[in-house]
Each structure stands twice: as structure tokens, then as C-alpha cells.
Amino acid sequence: MSAKTSDVIVVGGGIIGGSIAWELAGHGLQVTLIERDRPGAGASSAAAGILIPEADPARPPEIIDLYQRSLCLYGDFMAQLLEDTGLSVEYRVTGRLLLALDAAEASSLEQDRQIQHDAGIRAEVWDAAAVRAAEPALTAATGGLFFPDHALVDNARLTANVAMAAARRGVTILTGRPALGLHVRHDRVLGVELAGERIAADVVVNAAGSWAGLLDARAWLPVAPAKGQMLAFETRPPPVQHIIGSRHGVLVPRAAGRLLCGATVEDVGYDATVTAGAIEGLLRGAFAVLPALRDCRLESVWAGLRPRCTADELPIIGPDHRLRGLYHATGHFKMGIISAPITAQAIAAVVMGRESPLSLAPFAPGRFATLSS
Ligand SMILES: Cc1cc2nc3c(=O)[nH]c(=O)nc-3n(C[C@H](O)[C@H](O)[C@H](O)COP(=O)(O)OP(=O)(O)OC[C@H]3O[C@@H](n4cnc5c(N)ncnc54)[C@H](O)[C@@H]3O)c2cc1C
Numbered sequence: 001m002s003a004k005t006s007d008v009i010v011v012g013g014g015i016i017g018g019s020i021a022w023e024l025a026g027h028g029l030q031v032t033l034i035e036r037d038r039p040g041a042g043a044s045s046a047a048a049g050i051l052i053p054e055a056d057p058a059r060p061p062e063i064i065d066l067y068q069r070s071l072c073l074y075g076d077f078m079a080q081l082l083e084d085t086g087l088s089v090e091y092r093v094t095g096r097l098l099l100a101l102d103a104a105e106a107s108s109l110e111q112d113r114q115i116q117h118d119a120g121i122r123a124e125v126w127d128a129a130a131v132r133a134a135e136p137a138l139t140a141a142t143g144g145l146f147f148p149d150h151a152l153v154d155n156a157r158l159t160a161n162v163a164m165a166a167a168r169r170g171v172t173i174l175t176g177r178p179a180l181g182l183h184v185r186h187d188r189v190l191g192v193e194l195a196g197e198r199i200a201a202d203v204v205v206n207a208a209g210s211w212a213g214l215l216d217a218r219a220w221l222p223v224a225p226a227k228g229q230m231l232a233f234e235t236r237p238p239p240v241q242h243i244i245g246s247r248h249g250v251l252v253p254r255a256a257g258r259l260l261c262g263a264t265v266e267d268v269g270y271d272a273t274v275t276a277g278a279i280e281g282l283l284r285g286a287f288a289v290l291p292a293l294r295d296c297r298l299e300s301v302w303a304g305l306r307p308r309c310t311a312d313e314l315p316i317i318g319p320d321h322r323l324r325g326l327y328h329a330t331g332h333f334k335m336g337i338i339s340a341p342i343t344a345q346a347i348a349a350v351v352m353g354r355e356s357p358l359s360l361a362p363f364a365p366g367r368f369a370t371l372s373s
Contacts, residue, residue, distance in 0.1 A: 013039035017207030018162040019344035025169035036178035039163035046304020049155035055119030070342035084165035096150035096243035189325035212330035225305035230262035248285030321366030
């Protein structure tokens, strides 16, 4: 069995693994990225690409802080990507309008605004007239909460370009090659097993998304897929300028006349098929907000698997508590696209023995020490 050597092996070529590989290579490390399919084959290309930190009293403040800090990094992240690849990716700070669709929802807007304010998130209450002035097509709204800093990005291109940027920094990218397990001696990771080949490295980063818990039984994690189905309309000109949220879902105005509509959250295992019932539900929700969409061409439908931590729905970022040399970066659930820049910086810091720019204690893999597969 042949043995190649790297400083770091990253397993998984989604937005998380790709960003980590790119970041580590920027610090001069020899990195190999192993992707069993092609970069972006998983959830990262299926996402809506909205970057929308929103405070929720039911969620710990540390996770809102992670999203906020990662959003702040996004402008530089995109500029660096352009510099490294020469290619631009759609990234726009459009703001997001969260609609109230009846009097009860309108009456809680001020309270919601206060919750956001207390968490350091800018939000403004808009009455029905302000919504109509900004978005004349939204006739059903009784008001809304506007988040001026919320942004969108073309997540599929982003993921592909991040892998390209990593390659330009010298990362070796192996595609079509599943990592079959870890090479471990005693409690130390020595590399990754591929079919007919072993790659040696002092450090392995598990960024295998929904499959991260399956990489090796000795490094089990409570990660399961949460299926999301979406669709896109073709709408020229775009009927809305902002990201539009409501209790029916989200509408995302992308470039080139695409209006994305999403998304379901389903607990159905590793099944990523598109189902008629889910698409019916998404269409009904979209029509309730924007009736004119009935006349638009349905451009595409798709599904992806979000990596969800079944224990607490928080990401899992940091050193493994059982195997030395192994790090995890997964479980980003509904927010992996926004979380990529800070996750990459945090993993790079701990791998290099530096202080993480983000406190990783709430996201430590060791918090599951009492759980088992
Ligand atoms: C419908 C939908 C909408 C979403 N909308 C948003 C949004 O608007 N904003 C946002 O921030 N997030 C959103 N998300 C969540 C986001 O997409 C995910 O959190 C993020 O993409 C996870 O990235 P990842 O790199 O961890 O996983 P993935 O993108 O799934 O990448 C994991 C990769 O690992 C590879 N892999 C797995 N096992 C192995 C192995 N053994 N060997 C080699 N390779 C392996 C897979 O092939 C895959 O390419 C959405 C997700 C979905 C499904």
C-alpha cells in the first residue's frame, strides 16, 4: 500500500472543508482535500445561500455570535476569493424583509426587533405602507421586520470557486475518492485510508457534512442529515429586491432572473429525492406571498442534506476528544454557508496551535462524551 504525506488531510469538499483547506494552505501548510464525489456535491450547492443571523431566545447567544462574526468576515472572504481565482461570485447585501401576514404577526414585530437589538443585530419595524413602498408586489403583508445587513451569495459557485482557490494555493484535491476510514495507532491519527492507498498526515480534519459521523467508528459523532427541498422560478425582471421571509418560507432573488424558494426540513435519513408533496407545499407558500409567481416558469427543483447535530443542533468544531490529531468541522445545519469563514479561521488556528478567533467551548466535540452510537 503506497503512502503519500501531507501536513493536513481535509475530508469533504463542501464549503466547510474547502474553506478550511484554502485557509490552511494560506498559512503555508501542505494540504490534501479528499472528496468522494466532486467539490460542492453535498449540501453546499443545494443551499439557498442566504446569510441571515437572527437572534432566537431558544438558541444560545454563542451561536448567534458565530453567525454574526462570520457574516462580518464575508466581504473580505469574497475579495480574497476574487483575488485568488480571478472569478467573481454573486454576493449582495440586499437586506431581508421578514413579513407579517396578519394582525397577530404585525403586533409582535416590535418585540422581535427588541430581541434582535439586544443581540446586536440591526432590524427595523416596517408598517404595511413601508413594505408596499419597498416591495410593491407583496400585497398580502401587514408589516415586516427589515434586517439591513442580511446578504445573499451564490453558494454553488462559491463552493466551486473556494475549491479552485484552494488548488491555486497548492492544495492537492482528490475527487471521486471516498475516505474509507482513519489510520490510527493507539490514540493517534496517522492519516486516512482510501481504496488501495493510505495518505499520511499529522492532522485530519473531518468536514464530511452529513456523513461526518460515519467516517470512522472510533470517532463517531451525533450527526444526521436534515433534508431540505427547494425550487427556483425564472422571473425577469425580479419581482422583489430583498430576501423575503415569512411563515411560508423564504424567497431569494438571485442574478439572471432566478428566484429561489425554500426550504423544507425533513428527518428522512440519507434520502435526497425531490418529492411532489414537498414541492406542492413550497409552491403554495410562494403563491401566498407572491401570487404572480403562478405565471412564472418553474426552472428547477432540488434537495440536499444539511448536517444536523442530533444532540443540540449546534455545530461541532474543534479537536476530537478521543483521537489526537483529529479535528471536526461539521453540524452547521441550516447555517453552513454563513459559517464557513469563521469556521475556517477557527480550525486553522487550533490546528496550528494558536488561539481561535472564536471560543470553541460551546461547539467542542467532547460535549458528547457521554453519548455513543
Ligand atoms: C435546502 C438547503 C438550504 C440551505 N440554505 C442555507 C442558507 O441559505 N444559508 C446557509 O448558511 N446555509 C444553508 N444551508 C445549510 C448549508 O448548506 C450546510 O450547512 C453546509 O453546506 C454544510 O457544508 P459542509 O461542507 O459541512 O457539508 P457538504 O456541503 O454536505 O459537504 C460534505 C462533503 O463531504 C463529502 N464526503 C462525505 N463523506 C465523505 C468521505 N467519506 N470521503 C470523502 N468525501 C466525503 C460529500 O461528498 C460532500 O461533498 C442549506 C442547506 C440546504 C440543504
